[in-house]
Amino acid sequence: MPELPRKEKVEFNKLQKRLRRNVGNAIADYNMIEEGDRIMVCVSGGKDSYGMLDILLNLRQSAPVNFELVAVNLDQKQPGFPEEVLPNYLSQLDIPYYILEKDTYSIVRELIPEGKTTCGLCSRLRRGSLYGFAQDIGATKIALGHHRDDIVETLFLNMFFQGSLKAMPPKLLSDDGRNVVIRPMAYCKEQDLADFAAYKGYPIIPCNLCGTQENLQRVQVKKMLAEWEKSYPGRSESIFRSIKNISPSQLADTELFNFTDLRAEVDRDLHLPGINVVNL
Template identity: 70%
Template sequence: MTADALDAKQRTRFNKLQKKLRRETGRAIADFNMIEEGDRIMVCLSGGKDSYTMLEILRNLQHSAPVHFELVAVNLDQKQPGFPEHVLPEYLEREGVAYHILEKDTYSIVKEKVPEGKTTCALCSRLRRGSLYGFAEEIGANKIALGHHRDDIVETLFLNMFFGGKMKAMPPKLRSDDNKHIVIRPLAYCREKDIVEFAAFKQFPIIPCNLCGSQENLQRQAVKDMLNQWDKRFPGRIENIFSAIGNVAPSQLADTRLFDFEHLEDGQQRGGAAAHRLDVVNLFQ
């Protein structure tokens, strides 16, 4: 839907929402130095609201960004039954976006390896990530953009605490395990409810995930429901939790790899945040 198709009230709301998403995306890009001059960014487009919004906002920011960067949309066709293969190419061609459709039958692998009724997300994600990382090299992309937003990051924090025993979330920017790729999450500061509303205004041709989206009893869904209840009862709580992810005090936790508790009595602790970033190898030699 274009702004011209909206009435005055809707147009005002759309403009305000778009500016908010632009502002939050721009701030995340600046805070984490996500995009630099000459970057060729592979935008992973799943056909969901998040990746459509990411592509739209990044294209929008291209016109005003102080650096020049290139966007290439890539969709991984996992050969799920009933996947509407025409939807994304038609949308991207209509929008004038450079794109590639990467065909990999990861669906069959997941269905073969994962017992019926078990969660497919972990294996599906691993296969998808491997395919996309390899393709980024083929097309000369030095950055890979994923559409995870603030709520995804907070949910991941609780998933890791509740089910993995780790205080770990999703970083807005990371280097892949093979050290070959820089992955960025430009929507890291954006709330999912804003993305839902923006996608409705834009009337993106959403493609549902038949492989994992139908699994209603996932641990992530349980965490999402918990956070939604908190958001309704305690406005601002989700924002505070997200702020805490970027405001860590290692000396107030219990990870001896991050803080030198052993030598507190020696009075040799250095001041400042750098004091907490100890070399694990040296610490235990």
């Protein structure tokens, strides 16, 4: 990281403290990291995963529990992917790292028609490979770089296109029960992470598979939220707080709340008044 002018250094220190505080609070609120954990940190080469790894490395120095960090990148064999960037970066850190190679790119291109959204299949294939490798190295947790804005966007994606009220939980047990996924940056704003990455000068690797698909549903939702935030600053934060403040009795899911047996307490021994007009 280059030397900053005094004013910029003050701003950077504030930003860094805010991100570390947000990550620390998320870890504490959801008991994400425990004594003896071996955490597989998934590093894609994007700003979010770089920032997550950086912050976790820093927090490890002062954390009240001992835990290991292992960085893992999945090289999906996208054309033009700069294979040397991540090994060069990770080799400078005091951390073991692995580069997994699996040609999921060809599978996605073969199965998804031109012009259609690739992210769904791509993420499933990537997740399967990473989950399996976590078992191979004895990882007790898998850390993903999703932030607050990712979580809010996913909430609206599921409402608008899936008809379900769900998002990305900060901590998740995989369907097969073999992996615990954590999102340490669940409380962090995307803009803070973008600013942090700019200060740190991370060697960002863009996603050439789906990064230019302007018709992505997520892109449209992101634009909508950005417009809301511009007109009503703080709206995204309010939406995120709502995910943590759920009242099942005020929704309509019969699996979450027993509407069927709702009964009012009424004294049936009372008799109707003998007149038609009652003064209250």
